[in-house]
């Protein structure tokens with residue numbers, strides 16, 4: 001997804017902007033650019049490619065006197081990745097430069113509107129219309145021009161704007177796309193995300209929906225869409241600057257995999273008191289409301305959706321009510337049957353995924369009770385949710401999620417036990433037992449991480465394979481979905497997840513000599529059936545890696561390789577099973593030499609539909 005940065009201060013802006021853009025590389029991008037206020041007006045430098053390419057271009061540019069600027073990493077949506085389509089966009093008059101994250105849905109209509117008024121366009125982007133539209137309305141008052149233009153924009157946008165005639169300020173505006181403001185000493189910043197500016201300041205706030213900020217080096221003034229001045233308390237970011245860096249690991253992904261024991265402990269421990277009572281701190285959803293809930297819908301995208309598919313099984317079993325998991329991109333258009341007795345659980349690491357945000361709005365519109373599980377504090381989904389449960393996983397930089405997935409899973413399990421206690425579907429003693437099992441998850445994950453050698457060995461045998469089939473039943477199938485996504489997104493190996501019982505209804509025709517099948521066999525009630533499925537694929541030539549419980553000898557006897565999960569109670573199995581599969585994906589991608597943290601075509605935060 002596109003990344004925005006902006007600096008206004010007394011230091012040379014160029015190195016700060018380039019450094020900040022590098023911190024946003026994890027979002028995925030295909031081109032980059034900067035705009036600086038110089039003595040002769042707004043100076044733009046931009047290029048297709050990496051920040052390293054941009055660095056080469058700006059190396060000989062005399063810019064030490066430029067102390068105000070904006071920068072952008074572009075993830076192409078409208079128009080191919082190219083120099084001309086890169087941001088910033090400078091209006092033809094040279095008066096206005098804009099960086100944009102989001103999508104202007106009515107840009108074609110706006111182009112016609114502006115063409116009829118003598119404007120022309122040189123890019124294929126939706127964003128260029130913003131700089132020209134602001135230019136069109138500009139009459140000496142930057143704020144008025146931005147607000148006038150905004151009235152005509154449909155879609156989502158975070159914007160950083162420079163006016164040549166106001167060389168000491170940046171204007172920022174956002175709707176449905178994230179933007180933060182960083183407050184420094186005699187300098188201020190804008191950025192799409194915190195790591196971009198952490199080196200310079202730890203005092204930040206998130207710009208609210210349709211808020212406009214005017215940043216000079218001395219002050220930041222914010223107005224809501226009605227023009228009223230708004231005061232924001234800053235949030236102090238306590239992360240060590242290195243928490244947003246790799247800390248000695250080869251990739252963020254492997255660092256984040258190894259952070260899972262700590263992340264899970266941080267997410268669950270503060271919510272369990274000494275008497276093993278669960279404290280979620282709900283403000284508006286009462287015990288009575290929880291007793292009145294008669295169905296649950298979990299909606300999310302990608303891995304967060306996969307958390308929902310796992311959670312569906314234990315929520316249904318524990319609470320004995322209908323539970324569905326639905327992709328957020330489908331939910332909104334599927335006329336969901338929900339009312340005030342439905343609990344909608346929204347799951348999102350970034351809290352900015354647009355499909356998920358829109359699903360949240362749909363759920364609220366239809367009167368559902370909403371609890372969101374989010375990692376990024378004060379993100380859009382968190383801000384708009386009735387109740388928020390934060391996963392305290394810390395910043396997740398790798399595009400492929402690992403620790404966010406694990407903490408989401410643990411938190412949703414805790415929510416399930418909390419509801420079971422209030423609804424009386426489990427006794428206190430039963431819940432206590434489950435909580436103790438959950439408290440043991442970090443140690444279980446750690447023991448898997450202490451023994452990565454066997455996973456590395458298996459990766460070395462199969463990293464050249466073309467296709468992989470993950471199979472499982474019940475929760476193991478739900479986990480297969482995530483394991484398969486993890487492998488394909490970072491290694492580019494074609495992989496699919498199948499409910500094992502479905503194999504013989506079609507997909508078994510794909511199995512031939514040497515095809516790799518990864519069988520998840522931890523769900524004890526259906527173990528016999530999984531063993532039969534393994535035999536079926538082996539009879540057709542498949543090589544089978546089985547993920548099994550610590551005491552399972554039956555599957556071991558039929559599989560080519562096994563990965564054992566340490567002894568644990570059922571509630572912990574999913575949290576442990578996914579770990580070796582994340583590692584397998586990582587080591588395979590690493591052996592293939594893939595760009596693990598920034599897989600091709602992917603973005604960390606998907607803020608377009």
Ligand code: M6R
Pocket residue numbers: 301302303304305347348349350351352353356399400401402485486489603604605606
């Ligand atoms: O930020 P979110 O949790 O809302 O993101 C949802 C998906 O885009 C995300 O989980 C994606 O599938 C991951 N990159 C997969 O590793």
